Amino acid sequence: MHDGSGRIVVQNLTKQFGPVAAVQNLSFTVEPGSVTGFLGPNGAGKTTTLRMLLGLVTPTAGIGLINGRPFHQLGNPGRVVGAVLEAQGFHPKRTARNHLRVYAAAIGVPDQQADRVLELVGLGQAADRKAGGFSLGMKQRLALATALLGDPQVLVLDEPANGLDPEGIAWLRQFLQSYARSGRTVLISSHLLAEVEQTVDQVVIVSRGQTMYYGPLANLRDSQQSRVLVQPSDPGALVAALQAEGISGIEQVPDGRIAIAGVDAKRVADLALKAGVSVYGIQEEKADLERLFFQLTSGQYAAPPPQQQYGAPNPYAAPNPYGDPAAQNPYGGQPPGSGYYAPPQGYQQPGYQQAPPPVVPPPVAPPPAVPPPGTPPQGYQQDRQQGYDQPGQGGLGGGA
Amino acid sequence: MLGNLVKAEFRKTTTTGLWWGLLIPTFVIALGWALGTGAIGDGILEVFSSSEAEELTNAFGLDPSQWQLSLFGMARSINVATIFPMIFGGLAISNEINRRTITTTFLTAPNRVAALTAKMLVYIAWGAFYGIVIVASVSIGIALTSSPSALPDAGGWLAMCAVGLVASILMTMFGVGVGALMGSVVGTTVVLLLYMLIVENLIQLVLSSQGAPWLIGYLPNGSVNGITGSVASSLFLSAAGVVPDEVVQATRFFAGGLGAFEWWISGLIFLAWTALFFAGGWASTQRKDIT
Numbered sequence: 001m002h003d004g005s006g007r008i009v010v011q012n013l014t015k016q017f018g019p020v021a022a023v024q025n026l027s028f029t030v031e032p033g034s035v036t037g038f039l040g041p042n043g044a045g046k047t048t049t050l051r052m053l054l055g056l057v058t059p060t061a062g063i064g065l066i067n068g069r070p071f072h073q074l075g076n077p078g079r080v081v082g083a084v085l086e087a088q089g090f091h092p093k094r095t096a097r098n099h100l101r102v103y104a105a106a107i108g109v110p111d112q113q114a115d116r117v118l119e120l121v122g123l124g125q126a127a128d129r130k131a132g133g134f135s136l137g138m139k140q141r142l143a144l145a146t147a148l149l150g151d152p153q154v155l156v157l158d159e160p161a162n163g164l165d166p167e168g169i170a171w172l173r174q175f176l177q178s179y180a181r182s183g184r185t186v187l188i189s190s191h192l193l194a195e196v197e198q199t200v201d202q203v204v205i206v207s208r209g210q211t212m213y214y215g216p217l218a219n220l221r222d223s224q225q226s227r228v229l230v231q232p233s234d235p236g237a238l239v240a241a242l243q244a245e246g247i248s249g250i251e252q253v254p255d256g257r258i259a260i261a262g263v264d265a266k267r268v269a270d271l272a273l274k275a276g277v278s279v280y281g282i283q284e285e286k287a288d289l290e291r292l293f294f295q296l297t298s299g300q301y302a303a304p305p306p307q308q309q310y311g312a313p314n315p316y317a318a319p320n321p322y323g324d325p326a327a328q329n330p331y332g333g334q335p336p337g338s339g340y341y342a343p344p345q346g347y348q349q350p351g352y353q354q355a356p357p358p359v360v361p362p363p364v365a366p367p368p369a370v371p372p373p374g375t376p377p378q379g380y381q382q383d384r385q386q387g388y389d390q391p392g393q394g395g396l397g398g399g400a
Numbered sequence: 401m402l403g404n405l406v407k408a409e410f411r412k413t414t415t416t417g418l419w420w421g422l423l424i425p426t427f428v429i430a431l432g433w434a435l436g437t438g439a440i441g442d443g444i445l446e447v448f449s450s451s452e453a454e455e456l457t458n459a460f461g462l463d464p465s466q467w468q469l470s471l472f473g474m475a476r477s478i479n480v481a482t483i484f485p486m487i488f489g490g491l492a493i494s495n496e497i498n499r500r501t502i503t504t505t506f507l508t509a510p511n512r513v514a515a516l517t518a519k520m521l522v523y524i525a526w527g528a529f530y531g532i533v534i535v536a537s538v539s540i541g542i543a544l545t546s547s548p549s550a551l552p553d554a555g556g557w558l559a560m561c562a563v564g565l566v567a568s569i570l571m572t573m574f575g576v577g578v579g580a581l582m583g584s585v586v587g588t589t590v591v592l593l594l595y596m597l598i599v600e601n602l603i604q605l606v607l608s609s610q611g612a613p614w615l616i617g618y619l620p621n622g623s624v625n626g627i628t629g630s631v632a633s634s635l636f637l638s639a640a641g642v643v644p645d646e647v648v649q650a651t652r653f654f655a656g657g658l659g660a661f662e663w664w665i666s667g668l669i670f671l672a673w674t675a676l677f678f679a680g681g682w683a684s685t686q687r688k689d690i691t
Contacts, residue, residue, distance in 0.1 A: 056690040072510070077507060
């Protein structure tokens with residue numbers, strides 16, 4: 001029997017659909033007590049991974065474990081793990097209550113449980129309506145109700161916010177957080193970081209079937225850098241002045257401006273004044289999480305980002321925390337996004353990014369909180385402006 | 401554990417309208433065919449002149465007035481009506497795949513073997529239920545239109561009901577297997593109907609015209625019809641003395657079981673067909689990636 005830990009372990013999962021590698025050597029661990037976001041663009045292999053974890057798809061290689069066991073060894077799986085995989089797994093002519101009573105019988109819970117979960121997801125009024133007449137949002141709620149029938153310890157949701165209205169999303173967020181706070185495990189996939197940003201504590205970011213990052217969302221936030229774009233009368237003088245102050249990370253951007261990372265606009269302006277350089281324009285550019293997410297996951301279907309200044313020491317690129325950076329890219333030369341903690345486009349690109357870092361997951365223990373892998377070296381830290389990485393700003397950053 | 405899954409599968413079938421949606425035509429067709437064949441049987445007896453009747457009496461060793469012609473009508477009515485439980489079975493898995501409920505079904509079962517076993521048990525029960533409705537409505541129809549002398553005795557009636565039940569269960573299982581193999585509601589329905597109603601009849605026509613009617617008894621429809629047809633034929637001839645083979649084949653033809661073997665051999669042949677498709681459907685569902 002399973003160990004009751006509530007832990008999800010994905011080890012080297014690989015799925016080959018004919019010539020298409022949907023998932024490649026994916027590994028991560030999900031711990032109980034937190035909501036983990038499973039993020040990646042459409043087609044990144046999220047759904048396939050979740051379905052392999054749940055025994056619906058047979059992996060080509062690797063294994064997915066829940067409570068230390070493969071799905072088929074869980075005994076009565078409905079009591080251990082509940083899953084929302086799609087919002088259309090209903091017979092259109094079956095009422096919501098009957099749908100739930102079917103699976104309540106299969107799991108072996110009393111029929112009253114069907115009404116209880118209907119109330120829980122706010123479908124109490126619609127219990128006797130046929131699922132075929134439900135809106136997408138109602139179907140999502142019914143799917144969640146089905147997942148909750150067995151009062152499972154582990155909840156796995158694939159794009160559960162699809163079709164939910166803002167009120168529904170807010171409700172779902174609160175529900176999942178309280179579910180996780182009761183010591184249970186919640187794994188929620190999404191192709192939109194903004195959608196789950198306020199919900200999740202941990203993230204697993206995948207792209208092209210491979211893990212790009214996993215760890216606390218806070219660490220990802222902390223890796224953010226803002227930069228100052230300045231248009232000086234004399235670029236050379238300003239750069240010299242900045243370098244004299246020990247500021248590196250200076251870069252010329254294509255439009256002729258100078259980009260300085262790791263400082264705020266006020267300091268740049270003060271230094272320019274001191275150096276007698278006129279400033280025609282100054283602008284603080286804030287990188288948000290969404291943009292970073294886009295960086296981490298871009299390249300699957302989009303053209304690779306423009307490469308600049310290969311080989312230049314990149315003040316932003318953290319040393320690859322996951323070992324050999326020269327691992328072969330199975331896709332050939334196409335850059336798989338920009339590696340871990342890659343800066344937004346336009347920043348210097350690390351020279352080694354042609355090869356994706358191999359994903360070597362940390363041991364089963366929770367990812368270390370301090371210091372987070374990839375935290376920028378000391379000296380680049382600056383006062384974070386609270387709120388600049390809050391969700392909701394800047395739309396989706398084109399990363400959807 | 402399996403009890404829970406059986407309960408769940410049973411609820412699946414009763415919480416949508418399919419079971420009675422197919423039961424109504426089952427009842428109507430079974431009753432209608434029985435009424436019709438009963439009337440035809442009576443009509444045939446009436447057109448015989450006394451001299452013809454005498455010849456037939458010599459041939460069969462049995463007076464036409466004692467012929468239990470209704471047996472043929474029963475066999476044929478049962479054969480036609482079992483189309484519906486077959487369709488019901490055909491939708492068992494294909495509908496779940498189509499509606500994507502198969503995902504939740506597999507998520508709430510310990511493993512696929514258990515889920516499919518529960519489904520099989522439930523559909524055997526449904527096949528039996530459809531079978532009971534079929535033999536009941538056929539019996540009513542025959543009793544209404546056949547003259548009392550054309551009706552089988554109690555033992556014969558029971559035998560017909562028993563093989564009708566067996567045929568219905570096997571047809572349901574056959575449908576389940578084909579449906580699981582095809583995985584598509586429309587495909588399953590069309591293939592089953594086309595094959596059972598048209599394709600195999602054409603094959604049978606060709607085979608019988610080419611002088612190989614014995615092959616028909618090996619075909620799916622030929623063998624399942626043989627279950628009821630052979631029993632009807634042997635019941636019909638049971639009162640007669642030694643009957644030549646040609647006459648046996650002729651009576652089986654009237655009972656819709658041309659080229660059929662003894663009922664139990666026919667049953668085994670159809671069971672083999674059912675097992676083949678059922679095992680194939682099971683294996684494909686067992687291994688299928690539910691994406």
